[in-house]
Amino acid sequence: MNRFSRLFALLVTAVLAGCGQPEFSDAEKKTIASLALSALPPLKADTTNRFADVPAAAALGATLFFDVGMSGDGKVSCSTCHKIDRQFQDDLPQAVGAGRTNRRTMPLAGVAHDAWLFWDGRRDSLWAQALVPLENPLEQAGNRAAYAHYIKARFGERYERIFGPLPDLSNVPANASPLGSDAEKAAWNAMSDAQAEGVNRVFANIGKAIAAFERSIAPPQTRFDRFAAALATGIQLPQGDDAMSPEEILGLKLFIGKANCVTCHTGPRFSDGSFHNTGVPPVANLPPDRGRMDAVAQVEADPFNCFGAFRDGDASACGELRFIVKAGPELVRAYKTPSLRGAATRPPYMHAGQFSSLDEVVAHYSKAPASVEGVSEVHPLQLSNRERAALVAFLKTLAE
Template sequence: MRRRSRFLALMMAVVLAGCTKPDFSDAEKTTIASLALSSLPALKPDTTNRFADVPAAAALGSTLFFDQGMSGDGSVSCSTCHKIDRQFQDDLPQAVGVGRTNRRTMPLAGVARDPWFFWDGRRDSLWAQALTPLENPLEQAGNRTAYAHYIKARFGERYERIFGPLPDFSDMPLDASPLGNDVERAAWNAMSGPQRDAINGVFANLGKAIAAFERSIAPTPTRFDRFALNLATGAEPKGDAVFSKQEIRGLKLFIGKANCVTCHNGPRFTDNSFHNTGVPSVAGLPPDRGRIDAVHQVEADPFNCFGAYRDGDASACGELRFMV
């Protein structure tokens, strides 16, 4: 009987030990609270896109995002890689559109909060980013004038209710782009300056509509957020908000000795900067020079913040002006 009592007492001690609240210092609690989604500030307006928060623009952008007609061969849409049930990415090591790319798909939850876009930051606005895959031969593989003709034929009325009258495309080629194949580039170069500007204006508006939709894609609370809320309020954690001892140790390392939080900080676990982590090139892929090439690409982009297709004034271009 005495042995059984000692055994029950030991088991009770183990259970109670497992239920003990995590022991964090006040400084650690402050850091953990800063990582929770509840500390995420309101989304700032995008003054370079005056349609960014227009519901009709977001609705059109959503349609375009899921439309396979927004590709050269009609087989790929933005959602091919940015899958709605996978945090708007695809779990593949390399994205696969019309072809296979050299990098994995970026998740889109909270993307509107980024100062730079793509892994290397080669675009400086969400709407300029949205344009790039449309003409990339490995992603959606379309061309600028083809998209303009497609929009006029299929979504002309919706487009004009948001952006105003579409230009007259009757004397413009069906397939032309400054980034396309030899035939498409020749057709683009044969167009007049006003014609190219008209096409670019429509193309920019497509990006602005898609960006308006993507601004609505917000990160959703995770186990960590529920844990952080309980820790901040002193509530007893329940369900998946209960962290194991190993998880607690990992969290303490993350915000402490391991210094992970130096770069992975804030409610999105990022400092929005670029770092050389020393990861070697992937075998079978061309060397990835990262940010150094992206700097030149974003400077040359006609849709960047200093370009003619930006809304608002240049006061929004601080990131590009002081780019590093």
């Protein structure tokens, strides 16, 4: 081989090697690193729940999470909708417990990092959130007095080893709640203040145990995370099954660039934890749903919120509730940004399962239709078919 041939061969080799290594700007690399699971900070201590990191509380919470006895008819548990083999969700457009609800079940991986719970943020702690389905007539459809009796009968010793002595329930009605049927409300109103406080304390501790278990549910590493780690360290990018294709890399660039997805789907969980109106249409035959607008009053009225008597610690933990945005057009039909980790394998999408595929989701954001109420924050992206397909391809790397 002459000198010219050798030089040409070296040039071709260099070009081909360069083609195999995608180019990212320093700003893009910084953004990609911020999305990697390795950037997820350790869970903060939940000072409103002093049992949050107590192993015995988490073990009891796990038992209660899967126990159908924690329902009015003995047929529904938390795991009915939060299925352990389906990322703790149920693949349904609206959750079905004792009845059909009006919202999609949210997955639980990393949920303990959230300041607000539910699609509309109507609860301000994981333990307060865990209490709502227990008494919702469409979910577990029980009542707090019945749960207190059930805990004493089934788990009394375990409960007392964790939380201390159970209250005297001997004269507490079998079924009573301030939120239940007319008969349950009447029974609740006939109880003494001490009896009501005792039942509420047991009820709160049920939520704290379930929350302790849910804090252990973490998102797994994905193909994107392995790519991001290699990119950050400057070593050779993953090869074989772990490699990202040119289409997936284009989708990543669009995600953090032109498509602007990263504005809301930010951080290692691909969620800012905030509430946005993105013009998602309502579902016919479901009750009116105004999202965050109607949730503010609910979280403020919740006796188990951070300012309530059942919070552990002091009010210094209540900054989110203290400075809650109470009104404004931006709250109308605003819903919490869901995490995109694992999203590719858990259709349907949006707060009431409005879209059956990621292709439909991307098409919605590309067109950005006006909201039926309030003002949508998104604007038409005018993505080509190739770009839309690339975005979907990238999102799949968050589930592999």
